[in-house]
Amino acid sequence: MTRTVVPFGPQHPVLAEPIQLELTLEDEVVVDAIPGLGYVHRGIEAEAERRPYDEDLPLLERVCGICSVAHAVAYAQAVEVLAGVEIPRRARLLRTFWFELTRVHSHLLWLGLAGDAIGFEALFQSCWRVREDVLDLFTATAGNRVIIGVTALGGCRRDIPDTLQPTIRAGLDAVERGLAGIAPFVLGSEAVARRLAGVGVIPRNVALDLGLVGPTARASGVAMDVRRSGYAAHDELPVEPVVETGGDALARTVVRWREIGESMRLCREALDRLHRLPGPLATRVPPVLHGEAISRVEAPRGELFYYVLADGEPHPTRVRVRTPTFANLAAVLSMLPGTQMANVPVALLSIDPCLSCTER
């Protein structure tokens, strides 16, 4: 039995982001994994405590370039609780639209990377090709491809006028055509299923013990979805959690794939309700706040948690961000021992890790 210590990272091409995993291998089987973090830690929480409430918004949007809408909405909600304001219905619907579109783009991005991790380059390329259509929708509605900055404290900064609706619907149709095109290579493919099945298994009780969130938890049979708490427009657009019981990389793929469809439906319903809906875009939020507030949203990777403490200063006293990957990192550590080295990227990617989120 030869023991090798393989340093996985910090600069490893499987992930675009730096993380280090010290993998101890016995032959080709991982027996131990220890994470080394800190390569993308910026100190955003500390920096947010030095900037005014409204200037924190662009900063916190850049906690993560993929799910920036989730961070913006979560932070704005916390501030709105502190201020005790209700945001207009139009803003809630708009937030839901962009949020769910973010989920579509994030899941497609992940699916592509997962395809890449199993050496299926064509799937990688196809998923990202469809994702381009989603990014086009962001460009059409917000003017930027990735970090779109549409959220404001108390509502939204941008509107989707009714004249733009046909364009957006055509775009959504294009995305759905693209999705139908790649469907045979995702869930329809026996070879893909065989490559993913049984990799990185997390049983339901372990998922509960570790406090996993998001698609990772749902794939292990835990029916949790923060959207059920009815934030943004989810009080009028309810969501049922997509649950699978396999607990492996395949189940996580299935969950995310089905969530893409669910999010497309939510986008369309939000658009329907926005049509001819009068009303302002935002409510005014006072610059000085008191108290403490908690806000949770269902980011593409799972529950995103914000705690904001205000002490009557023009800037928050404390902004605490608990990102989904921070919670799910424990899953990686529990699933890697016993995994074949060849499956390490698949197992690691199956939780959809986002390190710029994790370390802030």
Place this chain on the structure above:
Amino acid sequence: MSLPGLPNLLALAALVAATALAPLSVGLLLGVDRRVTAAMQLRAGPPILQPWYDLTKLATKTSLPVDRLAASLLVAHVVLAAGAVALVLAGGDLIAAVLVMGAARVLFILAAGAVESPYAQLGASRELILLLISEPLLLLVAIAYGGVAGSFSAAAVAAAQAPVLTLPTLGLTLGVLLAIALRKSPFDLATSHHAHQELVKGSTTEMAGFWLALAEVGHWYETAFVLVLIALASLAAPLVGIGLVAATYTVAIVADNTLPRATWRSALWIGWGIGGTAAVIALVTGRLFGAGGL
């Protein structure tokens, strides 16, 4: 193939030229391969000459210091691999050529394992598994050729007319070998042009610049070796041969673009299951219907 009518010196010059040109034509093939793959993924691909550009660039980069043992092993690897190709081109013994190629690959594995990086060492041990898949298959192919021609000399094989049943099965085995030589699969062994792999570049992780170019040339010779073996079977019937290569290549590239790549475990089964069975069928039919018993 030997050229009996010409003076020996001229024949030698022709042999050297052919051996030198062999990897260059493989580079061209790889260029086409990258274009076709890109087209299948709806991308614009690189120029056809891209592998040559890559090789020239690598060879002329400022060399980083490299382990002396690894360096000499790499040089020996290329020399032996070229020798194996030359041996077949000269009409020599196929079995000997296969063994020389095997030795060349072993030298490469030693070169990869000679450095301290765990990625290179793991890559080397997987490269060894790949060798264990392909080397027996190559031997089987050589023996099947021997059955067809009644002799192991490449010249005799080129002259012999292979039976109808033998060619497709041999083609299948050689197709599997080609997929391995092009490093299409298995993915986790791949020193392919694919960055997203858990061993980074596996066996070539620690090689750079000129030394990486050397490894690349050796790798092109391996591919050339398989191509020359394919050509041997088809000299008597060129159209069949070209058709076979095109068909196996198409299958390989379609599979590459519609399926995830195999891990080394599944590659072992697929390689031996398909390639081995086909080779054995070819061996038996070649023996039964070929030019004469051994």
Place this chain on the structure above:
Amino acid sequence: MRGPRALWQAWVRRSRTKSPWIVHFDCGGCNGCDIEILDTLMPRFSAERFGVINVGDPRQGDILLVTGPANLRNAAVLRSVYDQMAEPKAVVAVGSCAAHGGVFRGAPNILGGVGELVPVDVFVPGCPPTPERILEGVIAALPLLAEPRTARQATGGPSPMSIVMLEPREEEVVRVPAS
């Protein structure tokens, strides 16, 4: 008619500028630029038509694409990755953060732009820059790959300190509305 030596040199220069292998390094950014870099390899932008390959191994790379503000722990890794690359090589700083720290400038664990650590040849502005701009940045760095840095200096070619700053396009200029 040029001699074989000149022909060979022309071929080498051509090869070097037509085969940029990319090493992507995230020095603490938010993922936005990193995903856009990967996006350049996708069908819409098809970076491979310029010979671009995304290699994971710095020893085999030609162009270092750095994103993100320089994070204090990652700074040492960045320097090490840069040192491992063989000449000729070039550095492209992608995004506002890599240029000067961007929105994170002044954050506790941030040093500033990556220019503090490695000699940057091209700055690509944007938060994040679009894939087109990133490709433009890579193409702007290609002439630098024709010769090693020392040779460039000796012959008076582009020097290591000559920085190409891509000008923002009209549509990329953000005008802050007077509130």
Place this chain on the structure above:
Amino acid sequence: MSRLPDCTTVSPEGLLDAVGALRHDDWRLVTASCVPHRAGWMVLYHFERGERLQHLRIEVPAGGSAPSIGAHYGAAFLVENEMAELQGLPVSGLAIDYRGRLYRDFDGPEGWVHGPRGEAISALEAAGLTRLDACVPVVDGREVRAGTTRVPEPPEPSTNGHGAAGEAGGRP
């Protein structure tokens, strides 16, 4: 002034029992938030069950420490290490202790580098690059290197901002 609903204040000594009771009732640990507060710390532990939230609050005076809740929630070690490193809260009984080296290679605010380029570079060279080897988290009594695979060599001292490493090309 809004305060958190469902928030119970307990003493640091009584924390483990309170957490154990919640664990027994299948509450999920969401996270913990640490706020420097009156020369000490205020720590909130957030729990969730069936879309309901509940919080435990402890106040740790200066010089005191918070007990690790890793016995009840194994995954808490990350957030506890984070609180220890970023807010300076001493956490006792950590199962995996990064010794304040989870994110940074510097101690506290005085090690944070600000200021113009030259100073930052020299500070990094003086402290960061050379001290990277010193960041050794301890796991189960064993020291684990958090450095890089290819151990970064301290760069050559340079006269300008761009270091001699630029010309050297290869590794030293």
